[in-house]
Amino acid sequence: MRQNGPLALLFNALVITFMLAPLLVVCLVAFTPENTLSLPTTEFSLRWFEAVFVHPDFVQSFWNSLWLALASATLATLLAVPAGMAITRYNFPGRDFLNGLFLSPLIIPHLVLGVALLRLFALVGGGGSFGWLVLAHALIITPYTLRLVVAALVGFDRSAEQAALSLGASQTQMFIRVTLPMILPGVTGGWLLAFINSFDEVTMSIFVTSPSTITLPVRMYMYATESIDPLMAAVSALMVAVTALAMLILDRVYGLDRVLVGR
Amino acid sequence: MSHSRPLTPWWLTAPAFLLFTCLLLVPLLLTAVLSFNAYDPVTGVKAGEFTLEHYAHVFTDDYYYGIFWRTFWISGLVTLICIAVGAPEAYILSRMGKPWRSILLLVVLAPLLVSVVVRAFGWSLLLGPEGLVNGCLKLIGLQPVRMLYTEIAVVVALVHVMLPFMVIPVWTSLQKLDHGVENAALSLGASPFTTLRRIVLPQVLPGILSGSLIVFGLAASAFAIPGLLGGRRLKMVATVVYDEYLHELNWPLGAAIALILLVANLVVMLSYNRLLEGRYKKSLV
Numbered sequence: 001m002r003q004n005g006p007l008a009l010l011f012n013a014l015v016i017t018f019m020l021a022p023l024l025v026v027c028l029v030a031f032t033p034e035n036t037l038s039l040p041t042t043e044f045s046l047r048w049f050e051a052v053f054v055h056p057d058f059v060q061s062f063w064n065s066l067w068l069a070l071a072s073a074t075l076a077t078l079l080a081v082p083a084g085m086a087i088t089r090y091n092f093p094g095r096d097f098l099n100g101l102f103l104s105p106l107i108i109p110h111l112v113l114g115v116a117l118l119r120l121f122a123l124v125g126g127g128g129s130f131g132w133l134v135l136a137h138a139l140i141i142t143p144y145t146l147r148l149v150v151a152a153l154v155g156f157d158r159s160a161e162q163a164a165l166s167l168g169a170s171q172t173q174m175f176i177r178v179t180l181p182m183i184l185p186g187v188t189g190g191w192l193l194a195f196i197n198s199f200d201e202v203t204m205s206i207f208v209t210s211p212s213t214i215t216l217p218v219r220m221y222m223y224a225t226e227s228i229d230p231l232m233a234a235v236s237a238l239m240v241a242v243t244a245l246a247m248l249i250l251d252r253v254y255g256l257d258r259v260l261v262g263r
Numbered sequence: 264m265s266h267s268r269p270l271t272p273w274w275l276t277a278p279a280f281l282l283f284t285c286l287l288l289v290p291l292l293l294t295a296v297l298s299f300n301a302y303d304p305v306t307g308v309k310a311g312e313f314t315l316e317h318y319a320h321v322f323t324d325d326y327y328y329g330i331f332w333r334t335f336w337i338s339g340l341v342t343l344i345c346i347a348v349g350a351p352e353a354y355i356l357s358r359m360g361k362p363w364r365s366i367l368l369l370v371v372l373a374p375l376l377v378s379v380v381v382r383a384f385g386w387s388l389l390l391g392p393e394g395l396v397n398g399c400l401k402l403i404g405l406q407p408v409r410m411l412y413t414e415i416a417v418v419v420a421l422v423h424v425m426l427p428f429m430v431i432p433v434w435t436s437l438q439k440l441d442h443g444v445e446n447a448a449l450s451l452g453a454s455p456f457t458t459l460r461r462i463v464l465p466q467v468l469p470g471i472l473s474g475s476l477i478v479f480g481l482a483a484s485a486f487a488i489p490g491l492l493g494g495r496r497l498k499m500v501a502t503v504v505y506d507e508y509l510h511e512l513n514w515p516l517g518a519a520i521a522l523i524l525l526v527a528n529l530v531v532m533l534s535y536n537r538l539l540e541g542r543y544k545k546s547l548v
Contacts, residue, residue, distance in 0.1 A: 008355045012367070015352045015426075019371050022385025022423065025395060029388060037388060039395075079279040086275035098276050101283050107532055108287075108525065109484030111501045115508065115521045116290035119297055139286045142279060200378035203486040203501070207508065220380045224491055228387070236381040243377050257365055260372045261431050 023240060030237035032230050048234035058235055061219040065199055068130070068215060072137035073194035076145045077187060079138065084149035088156075103147070105140045113140060114207030121208060128210025136208055137198045144197055145190030148259070152186025189254025196246050200239075298518035308514060317519035327503070327520070334500045337414065338482035341421045342475045348422070349429030350471050354463070356430075357437045368434065375427040383491040386420040387411055390492075412494030420488045425481060429474040436470030437463075476535040480528050500524050 004012070025039075032038050033045035052058050080102075086092070087099050105113065117136050121127030160182070164174040180187070202217035209218055216239065224232055250256055301312035321327045356368050374382065389395050390410040397407040410416045440463065448458040486501035493499065498506070500520060507517030 004355055004358050008351075008358075011351060012355045012359075015348060016367060016370055018423065019374055019426065021395075022382050022389060022420075023374060023377060025388050026381060026385040037391075037393075079282060082275035083279040086272035090272035090275075092269070092272040095272070098280060101287075102279055104287070107480065107528070109480075109501070109521075109528060111484055111486050111504060112291075112294075112521045112525045113287070115504060115518060116294045117286065118508065119293045119514070119518070120286070120290040123293065135282060135286055139282060142282075196376050200376070202378065202380050206486075206505070217378050217380045220378075220384070221487060221491065224380070224384055224387075232384055233388070236384050239378055239381050247373060247376055256369055256373070260375070260427075261368070261434055 026233055026236045027240060029230060029233040032233070035229070037228060037230055037233065048230045049238070051231050052234045052238065055231065057214075057219060058216070058231075061214050061216045062238075064130075064213055065216040068133055068137060068213075069195045069198040071134045072141060072198045073145075073191050075134060075138040076142040076194045077149075077191045080142050080145035080149050080190060081183075081187060083142075084146055084153055087146075088150055088153040103143045106143045110140065110201070110203040114204035117204070118207045128208060128213055130213050133205070133208060133213055133215075136204065137201065140201065140204060141194035141197045144193045145187075148186045148190035148193065148254070149183065152183040156182065185254050189250060189259060192246055192250040192253065193259055196243060196250070199242065199246070294518045295522060297515055298522050300515045302513055302515045304513075307512070317516045318523075320516065321519055321523060330498050330500060330503050331523075333414075333498075334483055337418060337421070337499065338479050340418055341425055341482045342479045344418070344422050345425050345429040345478045346471055346475060349426050349474065350433050350467065352426075353430045353433035353437060354467075357434065368430075371430055372427045374423070379424055379487045380491070382424060383420055383488050386416060386423065387492060390416045390419065411492065412497060414493075414497065416492040417489050417497065417499075420492050421482050421485060424485070424488060425478040428477045428481065429471075432470040432474040432477075433467055434470075436467045440466055472535065472538075476532055480532055483531075484524055484528060 028039055029037055030048055031044040031046070032040045033043055033047065034040075083098070083102060087095060087102075113136075117132075118127070121132060126132060156179075160178050161174055164178045165171075169177065200217060201215070202221055205215050206218050206221060209215060214222075216235070220232065220235055220239075223235075247256060250259060297308070298317055299313045299315065301309040301314045301316070303309060321331075352371065356364060356371070359367065387394075391397070392407065392409070392411065394411075396410070400407055408415075410419075445458055445462050448462045449455070453461070484501055485499065486505065489497065489499040490502050490505070493502065501524070504517045504521045504524070507513050507520065511517075
């Protein structure tokens with residue numbers, strides 16, 4: 001008696017269609033041979049993808065986004081691993097406060113963060129530089145890495161660590177040779193999730209990028225508010241492809257279902 | 264060993280704490296100060312001069328009142344639709360057989376990881392005057408409906424973006440469900456509907472509540488969807504803040520609106536959380 005009736009299956013089919021429709025239509029329109037936004041009816045054409053690769057703004061923004069996501073995900077992981085160790089393994093005053101603080105970018109609207117960072121950069125100078133952008137992105141993606149690192153550390157069997165120590169390993173050796181390999185799926189999963197979130201971020205970035213550091217989503221947002229042509233569809237399809245690739249790797253190293261719904 | 268070094272946890276958290284202090288706490292504080300700074304359209308922000316004018320302006324001007332009201336009802340409507348669609352969908356998925364169950368769950372949740380700009384653009388293709396939806400309406404002999412740059416497009420796209428945030432908590436609470444209880448109710452003669460209402464629903468209610476809180480909060484502060492699908496006319500709080508900052512250049516007023524949004528968001532989330540903890544503490548653990 002745990003079967004779905006025909007009505008339930010129909011409902012399910014409609015929801016799945018609803019969730020996939022905008023992504024599918026973007027990917028199809030990207031292959032149009034026409035000059036207008038239309039579904040390819042006669043043939044598939046790659047002309048709009050070619051147009052993307054010779055469009056200097058989009059190419060530059062793509063590299064900006066890629067380097068930014070790589071740098072900020074790495075920084076966020078470097079911050080989250082020690083912080084996660086402290087939060088799961090020590091009981092110290094202020095622990096709950098720090099945990100709440102490190103997770104707070106999840107509930108503070110990105111718009112507010114963007115506005116706040118814009119104010120900071122206006123006062124200290126250097127707004128829109130790549131370095132500031134890396135720090136700003138690291139801030140908003142640290143919660144994702146922290147959560148996966150903490151999840152990896154919570155079910156951790158510490159007897160292997162104690163064995164290493166009693167066999168004469170130093171704390172550093174123990175961390176590098178024993179602890180890190182054991183939490184590695186959580187760390188790499190967190191890094192990838194952070195990478196995806198940085199690569200996709202638009203709301204905060206739109207406030208803190210300068211013309212030379214505009215990221216791909218921000219460039220697309222600005223392009224879409226001014227003109228709409230199949231070029232936008234081709235860029236979107238490429239975004240979907242990059243995200244899908246990252247998701248595939250994430251699924252291999254950590255499990256997409258574990259990232260999205262926990263266990 | 265963890266007790267012999269009381270400073271270790273602070274060393275370990277220090278780098279992250281430094282980043283969060285410099286790029287979160289200090290900027291928020293600066294923005295709060297900015298929102299009380301006097302502003303002159305000609306000379307700009309007057310540091311050192313303080314006023315409540317911007318908050319008074321937001322609370323008394325019909326324009327801002329209208330925008331806050333629109334943001335509130337759109338977020339509320341999106342939350343209701345997400346409950347009505349997301350909760351049954353999670354339930355249906357949880358009853359599916361082995362391969363489909365996890366495949367379809369991923370199909371529903373994976374769009375979460377695709378940039379919101381791409382999804383907004385996808386909806387503008389579907390809902391435009393020559394889009395697929397209007398094409399289908401024409402096929403079955405109906406009049407085309409103007410959807411793009413209206414509330415319809417914003418609500419539809421927001422539901423698309425927010426639905427995973429409803430499915431995830433409902434799914435999580437469904438995983439904790441003991442199917443023995445469901446079967447017991449059925450074998451004692453309860454109809455499937457009664458079982459659903461009296462056995463399943465009470466147990467997934469915490470999931471639905473925490474899902475609605477996330478959905479409402481995210482919808483109320485959404486920027487890219489109203490920005491791309493609402494057009495120039497249909498403003499929500501986030502797009503107005505953007506205008507004040509980058510077009511009107513009235514930063515103090517923008518800061519005041521952003522902070523009102525932040526406080527409203529935190530109040531909704533935290534009071535809802537309190538409510539959840541009070542009523543459902545047991546089922547949440």
